[in-house]
Amino acid sequence: MKAKKLLIVGTLLLSTIVLASCGKSSSKGYSTTGSTGGTYQGVIKGGHYKTSKARGVNINQNNNQYNLKSFESGLTDVSKRVFSTKNYIFQEGQYLSTDTIESWLGRKTKSNPNGLNPTRGKKSDPNPEYIQQIEEQDYMTESGSSLKLKGMTIGIGINSEYNYHKKTDGPSYTKKISDEEVQRQGKIAADKVLKRLRQRKDLKNIPIVIALYKQAPDDSLVGGTFFAYSKNSGSSVSTWHKLNYKNTVLPKANAETSQNSGSSTDNDSFSNFKSQIQNFFPNLSGVTAQAQYHNGSLSGMHITITTQFYSQSEISSFTAYIARAAKRYLPHGIPIDIKIQSDSEMQAVVYRNSGSDNFQSHVFNSY
Amino acid sequence: MKAKKLLIVGTLLLSTIVLASCGKSSSKGYSTTGSTGGTYQGVIKGGHYKTSKARGVNINQNNNQYNLKSFESGLTDVSKRVFSTKNYIFQEGQYLSTDTIESWLGRKTKSNPNGLNPTRGKKSDPNPEYIQQIEEQDYMTESGSSLKLKGMTIGIGINSEYNYHKKTDGPSYTKKISDEEVQRQGKIAADKVLKRLRQRKDLKNIPIVIALYKQAPDDSLVGGTFFAYSKNSGSSVSTWHKLNYKNTVLPKANAETSQNSGSSTDNDSFSNFKSQIQNFFPNLSGVTAQAQYHNGSLSGMHITITTQFYSQSEISSFTAYIARAAKRYLPHGIPIDIKIQSDSEMQAVVYRNSGSDNFQSHVFNSY
Numbered sequence: 001m002k003a004k005k006l007l008i009v010g011t012l013l014l015s016t017i018v019l020a021s022c023g024k025s026s027s028k029g030y031s032t033t034g035s036t037g038g039t040y041q042g043v044i045k046g047g048h049y050k051t052s053k054a055r056g057v058n059i060n061q062n063n064n065q066y067n068l069k070s071f072e073s074g075l076t077d078v079s080k081r082v083f084s085t086k087n088y089i090f091q092e093g094q095y096l097s098t099d100t101i102e103s104w105l106g107r108k109t110k111s112n113p114n115g116l117n118p119t120r121g122k123k124s125d126p127n128p129e130y131i132q133q134i135e136e137q138d139y140m141t142e143s144g145s146s147l148k149l150k151g152m153t154i155g156i157g158i159n160s161e162y163n164y165h166k167k168t169d170g171p172s173y174t175k176k177i178s179d180e181e182v183q184r185q186g187k188i189a190a191d192k193v194l195k196r197l198r199q200r201k202d203l204k205n206i207p208i209v210i211a212l213y214k215q216a217p218d219d220s221l222v223g224g225t226f227f228a229y230s231k232n233s234g235s236s237v238s239t240w241h242k243l244n245y246k247n248t249v250l251p252k253a254n255a256e257t258s259q260n261s262g263s264s265t266d267n268d269s270f271s272n273f274k275s276q277i278q279n280f281f282p283n284l285s286g287v288t289a290q291a292q293y294h295n296g297s298l299s300g301m302h303i304t305i306t307t308q309f310y311s312q313s314e315i316s317s318f319t320a321y322i323a324r325a326a327k328r329y330l331p332h333g334i335p336i337d338i339k340i341q342s343d344s345e346m347q348a349v350v351y352r353n354s355g356s357d358n359f360q361s362h363v364f365n366s367y
Numbered sequence: 368m369k370a371k372k373l374l375i376v377g378t379l380l381l382s383t384i385v386l387a388s389c390g391k392s393s394s395k396g397y398s399t400t401g402s403t404g405g406t407y408q409g410v411i412k413g414g415h416y417k418t419s420k421a422r423g424v425n426i427n428q429n430n431n432q433y434n435l436k437s438f439e440s441g442l443t444d445v446s447k448r449v450f451s452t453k454n455y456i457f458q459e460g461q462y463l464s465t466d467t468i469e470s471w472l473g474r475k476t477k478s479n480p481n482g483l484n485p486t487r488g489k490k491s492d493p494n495p496e497y498i499q500q501i502e503e504q505d506y507m508t509e510s511g512s513s514l515k516l517k518g519m520t521i522g523i524g525i526n527s528e529y530n531y532h533k534k535t536d537g538p539s540y541t542k543k544i545s546d547e548e549v550q551r552q553g554k555i556a557a558d559k560v561l562k563r564l565r566q567r568k569d570l571k572n573i574p575i576v577i578a579l580y581k582q583a584p585d586d587s588l589v590g591g592t593f594f595a596y597s598k599n600s601g602s603s604v605s606t607w608h609k610l611n612y613k614n615t616v617l618p619k620a621n622a623e624t625s626q627n628s629g630s631s632t633d634n635d636s637f638s639n640f641k642s643q644i645q646n647f648f649p650n651l652s653g654v655t656a657q658a659q660y661h662n663g664s665l666s667g668m669h670i671t672i673t674t675q676f677y678s679q680s681e682i683s684s685f686t687a688y689i690a691r692a693a694k695r696y697l698p699h700g701i702p703i704d705i706k707i708q709s710d711s712e713m714q715a716v717v718y719r720n721s722g723s724d725n726f727q728s729h730v731f732n733s734y
Contacts, residue, residue: 033688042684047646049684056677069733072679092680137680222734247734279414290734302733310423312439313459313504317409317416321400337729339713346706346713351729360727362704362718366436366669367589367614367657 030147032089038354040076040090043140043147052092054101054136061105061133063218067157068133070223070247071213075135075155078211078229078243083139083151091147093136095203101134104193114196116189128162128175130185132215134193149202153209154193157224158186161217179214183227186212190230191237198235208232211243222247222290244296250289266291266298266331273329280325281318283308298331300354303338309347315340316363319348323359326350332357397514399456405721407443407457410507410514419459421468421503428472428500430585434524435500437590437614438580442502442522445578445596445610450506450518458514460503462570468501471560481563483556495529495542497552499582501560516569520576521560524591525553528584546581550594553579557597558604565602575599578610589614589657611663617656633658633665633698640696647692648685650675665698667721670705676714682707683730686715690726693717699724 032041033049043050062068076090100114107129108115118127139151160182162175177185190210197203211229216222225245230237250270274287285306292300305322309315322338330336336359337351350361399408400416410417429435443457467481474496475482485494506518527549529542544552557577564570578596583589592612597604617637641654652673659667672689676682689705697703703726704718717728 033684034691035687039683039687042680042687044647044688049648049681049688051681052678059677066733069679073732076680076683090680090684092678135678280411281416292734300734302731310426311419311459311502312436313409313443313457314416314418316406316443317400317457320402320406320409321411321416324401337731339731349716349729360729362716362727362729364669364704364706365440366433367659367667 029145035085038080038085040079040085040088043089043091050091050094052136053094054096054098055092057098057101057105058133058135061157062215064216064220064223066220066223067215068223070216070225071133071155071157072135074213074223074226074245075137075153075211078155078226079137079139079153079209081229082153082207082209082231088139088141088151089147091138091140091149094138095152095197095200096134096136104134105131116192124166126164128159128164128177130158130162130177130182131156131189132159133157133213149206151207151209152197152203153211154190154197155211155213155226156186156189156193157213157215158182158189159215160224163218182214183212186228187237187240194232194237195235210237216247221249221288225292244294245299246293248291248293250291250301269329269331270301273325276325276329277305277318277322280321281307281314298334300334301330301336303336305338305340307340307342307347309342312363312365315347319350319361319363322348323350323361326352326359327357396512402452405447405452407452407455410456410458417458417461419503420461421463421465422459424465424468424472425500425502428524429582431583431587431590433587433590434582435590437583437592438500438522438524439502441580441590441593441612442504442520442578445522445593446504446506446520446576448596449520449574449576449598455506455508455518456514458505458507458516461505462519462564462567463501463503471501472498483559491533493531495526495531495544497525497529497544497549498523498556499526500524500580516573518574518576519564519570520578521557521564522578522580522593523553523556523560524580524582525549525556526582527591530585549581550579553581553595554604554607561599561604562602577604583614588616588655592659611661612666613660615658615660617658617668636696636698637668640692643692643696644672644685644689647688648674648681665701667701668697668703670703672705672707674707674709674714676709679730679732682714686717686728686730689715690717690728693719693726694724 031044033044035041058068103112103114104116106112106115107117107119116131117129121127135155137153138149140147141150160177162177164173194208194210197208209229209231211226213226214224216224225247226243228240228242230240232238250267252267270289278284285308287305289301289303291298319340335352335354339346340348346364348363350359352359398411400411402408425435470479470481471483473479473482474484474486483498484496488494502522504520505516507514508517527544529544531540561575561577564575576596576598578593580593581591583591592614593610595607595609597607599605617634618641619634637656645651652675654672656668656670658665686707693705702719702721706713707715713731715730717726719726
């Protein structure tokens, strides 16, 4: 495992170096990826996309890939609150290297004084590793013919549980970490990270946003959520702003729905949708959804329908029907996408972007 | 293998029966799936999609799944030439059962007198099985509160090569079947099929379209194409209309491009697109396309880009860039879709529908 990790990191470093040297040869010119409504443009230099200096670190940090994706896209959402997509251009983090982030994510030891996690302590009752992933995003504006760094966002992912072994190859134990502790540890780490960044000349005067993310457990079918952020001009963290996101899986188990929560109508409308399309096409293997709530209201859904179709005409008819049923049964005014897939491949997609009322669909085909 | 096939067929038959009995309970009412521009509406009866009486037969008939997909969607394209999507409603074939089609696809023997394929003959030099798949499509119009059958399309897939074993578990041999033979065998089968259909009272007076498809070899990376169709009112086949489709894979091997063919510019524009995006994002594993030509002109493309991305921001930036590069480098005025995927999942899709100039894109995400 370790050797593989190092190999990956090595390969990444190498490709970053190659990239960087290619980039230099092309004077100071840059271009951008272009953007579709509400997304950032990305930086292209010398024809190449400028990848992160710490590329791939977080892949190894997450046993649950939902934590990887929701952390990354959630971090971009936090950035949008501060750096508007109209005025800023997105650049993958260029200031924190793989080495730096890996040392920060380690435990604090003599050989790793910058580790943000506590020493292991007793083997039979170890201190949790709290800080699980860190990501840097750079926000640029045009200045003459080049781009200048005008802001940075740092995401910090904090574990909500800690899995450990008392003996190598022994059974696995889990320590729950309370929400209070997640918050406390996140804020401690944020303060240290901010101070370290400010020691760099080039990061002295830009606004630095720090966002805290609570990791979902390894067996969760949805990722974690960001719960706080602060926008900082100095070297100590200023006000924390609360973020109120909640992720859930639909349909809910019976025990959950009996709670008198605001989300029970959403679960009902999803269940209606589900039974409608299962009645339409009886041998669907699964209809599930990830739903996100923001300040108590449903803010988006990712639906997956696993099918056992036998022909393109079935897929095509089913897709047309889904688009109609989705508009009729699913909550209005939020972005939703629906993947229609077999065990081996995606067959069609139906989606509604944020702000739109109609669903668009595309059936995958082959010549 | 055989046992598994029978099990699948058995399961399908069972579900068809269950479906049929469900359907009956709901009087004569029907509804349709709805359609998106240029596609047929499908028949829903008693809330259920009406699946084919011979559902799933063709899955077992095709070792190369490209032949399955291109046969099915190609057949619908042929139907559109005769039965307009505005006036006709599509129904999965209800007249030819699994048993019927399986007996027709077999060899002609004492126990299977309706087999369209010749007897096996010498084991060391067997007669090819020419006819590989058959599909029925029904076209309906409204008549009062019910739907009436007003047309039928039958697709017949003819092998372009025949694979056989001289001894069980012995080496595999292949016989090439010439285009002339493919056409001849297809027309013989069409005549027999049409006569058999006309013997049924309910199919005596409707127009029956028969379309002939040349199967691609088992190792092909594109499916076969339809090469002829006829629209028939009587019980012998009337005029055959030629269809001129060609499928190919891009980028072409060097030997192919040196031919002075009309498609070399298309290959060039695809190669430009490919090198542009590979330069942009250096560790893409593959950029390939299926292209279809109709009467010598490029009529559509399915592009697959296999990636090794590390973050959602990379996918998002790459997708925005692809949409721009596709508009700039790929041929105009034809439907194109681009799947952006890792080994394990689809990450984004960029597509342009027929008749549209702009590409739409959707990035798959997760909470």
